[in-house]
Amino acid sequence: MRYDTVVIGGGPAGLAAAIKASENGGSVLLIEREARLGGILKQCIHDGFGVVRFGEKLSGPEYADRFIKELRRTNVQVSLFSFVTDTHKCDDGYSITYVCRDGMHTVQCSSIVLATGCRERTRNNIYIHGDRCAGIYTAGAAQNLVNIMGVMPGKNVVILGSGDIGLIMARRLTLEGAKVLGVYEAKSSPSGLTRNIHQCLRDFDIPLYLSKTVTRVFGTTRLEKVEISDVDEKMRPLAGSEQLVDCDCLVLAVGLIPENEIARDMLVPLDPKTKGAYVDQNCQTKTDGVYACGNALHVNDLVDYVSESGETAGIDCVKPAHKRKLIQINTEGKLLYVVPQLLDVNSDVSRVVMYFRASEELSAQRLTITADGQTIFTKVYNKLLPPEMERITVDFTQAASLRDLTVKLEDK
């Protein structure tokens, strides 16, 4: 079987990519591991999804449903319960092998869209030592237990990490009857969106403790207590500051990592800053015909942008292949990262969507984009927070020369 494009992953990025690829005339296969489309949105029953795109606050399943309905109007072939086991280059494109409940299948395609999402960092990733008891879960696993399986991961809960998932779980567990003893954050400022600090913690009187982390866990069968330590500005625990907190559950919301196992197997170059692939403005990676979008590309804080990058990939992946000329986009100043990292000057450069994050909390900043010394874009920001991703649209056609591209962040 041959398709123009195969989209791997049926979450928000993959759905958007598949829809756009099909609408633009491509034959598309969408491969999804689970029983249903929607990815992690299925378990995100809180609202706040779609404010940018639809101008309304939807729940995760509602947001996914809009795309699933749209997908049904296309000719996209969907293969559920399907898991990709091998991907490799072949004569005219790629060969993909996947396993599903009726056997092994191999298909060929001209392009691949990687929409594999991200995974959560674990207790081991942040070196929490101590006993190996039950009751220690990543926020996503805890969310699955509560929202999908209808069971409680604990009664007295400590949450480590003030990212959005941690904040949302603090509220969720409180609503379902647990006592959330506090949200602890190793950084000196919260990691989640400001609106979530208010709606999830303050409204429920859940304390937020900054510059503190969990350093040890104790428990024979289930968790009995955790050791909390103060940390210095480099987030190293301070000896002597330890205090014990009795609890039966520790929820870890300590960051997400783009899932790029398939990209890695295909030797697609990855950006150590985003942990996703290097891409051009069309979400095409350095490997011709391989696209990456959504949280597999970089961790987004709004699903609206996940869908947007999926659409970008979906539109481009069914266009006839052309010889790309990739120019690197350099960064300067306190920028955590900029996506895309590359500009293909042989395709449209008039409406390039760029996402960036500041590397620390900053005020009165000016973002400047230069091409060969010529300023082609500038914007002033009163405040920049690392948890809040910024999005800009840049017209590179104004540049006299598309050489030496730099994105620079500096004090206003």
Add this chain to the structure above:
Amino acid sequence: MSFDKIVKYVKKRYGVDVTVREDERSVFLAGECDNWASIVAIGKLFVTEGKHVVNDIVLKGHDEKPEYLPQLQDNALDNTDWDVVVIGGGISGCSIARELTRNKLKVLLVEKHSDVARGASGANNGMVHAGIDLKHQCLKLKYGVAGNAIYGEVCKDLGVDFRRSGQYVIFDSRLIRFFAKGTVKRAERHGIPGVRILNKKQIAEAEPRVESFAVGALYAPSTGYVSPYQLTIAYAENAVQNGAIVSLNTAVLGLDVTDGKIVRVRTNRGRFTARCVVNCAGVFADKIAAMAGDRYFSIHPRRGTDLMLDPKAEGIPTQTISMGPTLKSLSRFGKGSTKGGGVIKTADGNYLLGPDAVEIPDREDSSTSIESMNNVFDKHSCVCPTLKKNDIIAFFSGVRAPTYEEDFIIERSAKVVNFVHVAGIQSPGITAAPAFSKDAAAIVVDYLRSTGIDVQPNERFDPVRPRPVKTKKLTMDEWDKLIKNDPDFGKIICRCEEISLGEIKQALRNPLGVKTIDGVKRRVRAGMGRCQGGFCMPLITKIIAEESACEITDVTKDDPGSNIAVGKIKEV
């Protein structure tokens, strides 16, 4: 040195007043000290030829954590009668139970945890040692070499992966390389096959990632790798297949002795009789011995921590590499330890760094610590300086059960006639078990025969335990065929390790009846990958509930009480 002199030395060196008492089997030490490492060091000073040390020096101000005991109370085993009762479901107990089933005997294995391989057997690096580090004749050497020789055959029978890919011990100086010649000679003398010295060029060919400081290496081709818990599980399952009963969540609470013979075993699941009792209790072996008034050795718990590395990290050696002794370590310790450790490629294809060895007062304290992690990393990463701490994806500790003599005890008690001790089993215990289990079983059978029991061979004994299906090892056609037969094998549950629903169900239908999250993890590796169960744990919880027809809230991670969930939503 006479004991009097040692006592004086101890007083001077450690400030401890030791009282010494001797009988025909042991040297008993008493006293008080406020440092555990000193207590262990003092115990070692009293090791003498032909006697065991029982170290009762008390650690001042230390409350030993209460021993884990299952809360379960029933009469499942009450008033039953057994030919042999094996205490402990580690590699020793499970392998001995299996060897015993070669005979027509009623064999019961009791294990206090909810699965086998929960102690040291489940938390070590799985190296099947060649035995090049052992200098003198001892049981470790005897059974280590004999066990290594039959490993391939045993693992084939038991359906467990085993890879004999050798081990390289790197030297950083020519002088050490010169000393290594003695090790080669000794290995020949001990019957360890193929040990040789490689020069700089040869080692670079075998493992290009070894740093340039290597001037050569000692190569032991017979070193192999096994999953220690999967082997333990396989032994237990084969024992059950051949008629043994494995009773989990069953702790021995007492041994009733009359006229130098154990007449009754008391547990939380009832009292029963045994013609012969085998003590394979690991770190509790001396406590079990004491229950029968037969305490003639001491176990001093020693914790080892291993770090698991991201297999995709850059610059990981593809072979097992350890650092040989350096001039510095030789001058400090006076002897080199060429034993395992280093960067180890496991039977599952993962990489481990470690272990360390820390003497600890609590027998069940298998917690990990930042100190151990840092020590292990600093100690072993020198063989491959490109490794970074960020490459660590998991870590675990196991508590080994050494005696002060640092050798195995495999013998029938001189005092309690129907009591066989298999104690002090530490490294290379995993290596040695296939060999010593045969001898331990023979000790039991010989004893039973000596009491007039006619022990007949079990004609229906089948040494082969069916190898569990691993879809990852199948060709595409084989996998496709399997799915056509059972679609569950086409549904991937654990995405990191690529484990299918079929494999998980197969693991849940294990002969031991273990239905826990960690039980699945140990059997098929689901949840052991990069997300550490973040994605698959809720799914497996649901599968367990369905397979065991219980509520999701009843599913446990491991021992009873380790429930994944504490109740239904809005009901807690």
